[in-house]
Amino acid sequence: MRGKGRVLLVLALVAVVAMAFRVSWNALRDVAKAIGADATAALLYPFVVDGLMALALVATLVLTGDDRRFALRVLATYTLASLVLNYVHGLVPGLHNATAGRVRLAQWDAGNWVLVLLASSLPVGSIYFGSDLVAKVLHHRPAPADEQACGSSGQESAHAPHTDAHPEPDPTATTTGSTGDAPAPEASALVTARAEAERLPDPHTPHTARTPEPESADEALRQAQFEEAELERMRQDARRAYTESAQAGRPLSARALGEAFGMSESWGRKQILAARDEEPPRPVLRAVDTAAV
Structure with missing residues (x-):
């Protein structure tokens, strides 16, 4: 019709x-x-x-x-x-x-x-x-239809991967010292490798996770508890990474620690202070008078 x-x-x-x-x-x-x-x-x-x-x-x-x-x-x-x-x-x-x-x-x-x-x-x-x-x-030629930049075919330019402002040092580099021991690995390489190992396998990081909107007060509470637990896990990882870098003789700065975990310098400074507070007291060696014995 x-x-x-x-x-x-x-x-x-x-x-x-x-x-x-x-x-x-x-x-x-x-x-x-x-x-x-x-x-x-x-x-x-x-x-x-x-x-x-x-x-x-x-x-x-x-x-x-x-x-x-x-x-x-x-x-x-x-x-x-x-x-x-x-x-x-x-x-x-x-x-x-x-x-x-x-x-x-x-x-x-x-x-x-x-x-x-x-x-x-x-x-x-x-x-x-x-x-x-x-x-x-x-002489008229109809203009072809403009192709969409991002279509269903998936032909979309990939985003450039995130690169840290401070490049990782070469872990194979050797350092010379007064002793003949093997050189310790770079602290920044240790913490970066550990941070990547902790963050990549887990798809539920608090920064990239996209959770559905809560439908009730209980779900909102569970969501808040889950995010707090994730943040606490990240804080524990950061403190552990700083402790390992300090034990290696190259303690991380607050800025380097924060960038390794995608956080700010002030956040890294807080984790350093917390890691220092959690360190067990070192034993004090006292000289023994053998003559008295």
């Missing part, structure tokens, strides 16, 4: 345009005779004016951008010219007589001169504007 409705609409439009052309054809033919056209030229004159209007209308449906605006200007100009000539045909009774020959289009000399210039220039304008419109339509 939808296709039949479209066909009926197009047929009705064609019928209306054909009847309107027949009415306008009578007036334009008489005007052509009044400016000196012979019988054949007067018969073809309406096709020159109203025919270009139809051509410009089709061009507006095909062209886009500046070309479409140009076609609309041509359509508006020739529609206005045809309206003026039909209006003059209704005002001058002498144009209705088929055998009258040349007839003045206006009693005022300047007005008659302007109307004659308008009627005689329309065929020349049809040649120029009609050929230009046909050339624009023939």
